[in-house]
């Protein structure tokens with residue numbers, strides 16, 4: 001969310017002048033939570049927030065105005081969304097650290113989001129933008145609608161950038177994760193209308209990315225019927241705060257307030273939230289959709305996060321159950337609007353996978369299964385390998401025996417199961433009966449340490465797959481080491497059966513140190529005789 005300490009004349013929606021209190025005042029002093037949200041942000045420069053001056057005509061139109069009714073497919077989707085899914089995504093996103101637009105951390109987070117969307121089988125693109133002296137990318141993933149006659153587009157969005165010094169777990173990790181989780185779940189289904197999952201950058205600098213996005217959509221004549229913008233839905237300190245969600249709207253978008261409120265009522269048992277219509281706000285990425293006359297809602301936590309825009313905006317200060325409930329509401333609203341399509345019956349639960357029940361790490365093994373579809377539709381399969389879940393594979397003919405391969409990195413016992421869906425928009429089947437495999441850990445590289453001028457080691461790939469990004473390190477315990485340089489590095493690629501030699505750059509010392517060569521989780525230690533730059537391996 002944004003903030004400034006400037007006086008801003010706003011027209012077009014409500015001709016009023018807003019005085020934004022100085023951000024240094026503590027929130028509880030400056031705002032009562034019945035009113036519009038505080039609009040803080042990165043205050044080191046003036047904000048380019050403005051009204052769109054062009055003559056804007058409303059281009060969005062919604063063809064079917066079905067009312068909201070309870071639907072099994074929606075229930076199936078909602079039930080897949082739990083706290084652990086949100087936590088997994090949040091931890092990965094926050095691990096990038098503060099994600100200030102144009103910084104490496106922000107770009108890396110964008111690439112990670114891109115990869116996540118891609119792994120879901122969605123149509124993904126970087127939307128590069130320039131605005132107010134900034135250049136960055138929005139990430140957009142599309143699930144195309146089944147109904148070829150429909151041009152309706154529905155959007156869920158959040159911003160993945162944060163302010164300096166803040167991990168931005170709630171602002172706006174919560175919105176970014178809601179977008180990712182909705183994409184992950186909805187990508188397993190089909191819908192009659194097209195859905196876009198969008199994460200913006202440049203929000204904290206003045207809604208820069210979303211302005212360019214809305215502008216491009218308008219100039220392309222995109223029929224965006226509704227945009228659900230999610231910014232800060234993860235903070236609630238008690239049951240009362242955790243039972244309500246604020247929804248900001250303009251007049252044209254009020255039908256969406258009613259819609260999402262109906263969703264909350266229809267799925268009360270699974271969502272358990274009161275929707276609070278909260279009036280107008282320009283404090284997040286929905287704003288320029290309104291400016292281009294698109295209908296949009298802005299979902300925001302009831303109690304404004306007390307750790308907002310600070311180093312303490314961390315996962316620990318979030319309420320994941322509240323976050324999950326809000327995300328379920330937004331997912332169900334988006335999915336219902338997008339009209340789940342292809343009401344075909346799912347394939348039968350696939351056969352228990354057939355394959356080996358024991359093996360070695362880093363060796364690929366093949367498993368097979370089969371099932372049929374009641375309408376003989378083509379079938380896709382998703383494998384749960386116990387350490388990761390595959391993308392949808394296929395399609396294959398109904399009744400065909402299919403194979404898939406996997407290798408495990410870690411020693412352990414893994415349960416493998418598989419489920420199916422048809423390519424006609426069915427929900428997915430149940431997971432099959434699992435099969436278990438015992439995996440023995442084996443050292444993926446053989447390490448042979450040699451002496452001479454410094455320490456050398458020959459690393460040989462001894463598994464059935466090419467090894468990538470191997471981190472190596474040479475360390476000493478004992479002896480007197482006066483100079484040691486170049487004792488660590490990375491091997492980008494070590495193909496099957498191949499060897500590579502690593503060695504210290506500079507070494508000088510005396511004594512009988514233990515010399516350890518480590519490559520990822522594989523280690524070998526020998527005793528060495530060190531005399532100046534010379535090393536003799538003695539055992």
Ligand SMILES: [Zn+2]
Pocket residue numbers: 001002159171172203231232284
């Ligand atoms: Zn924000």
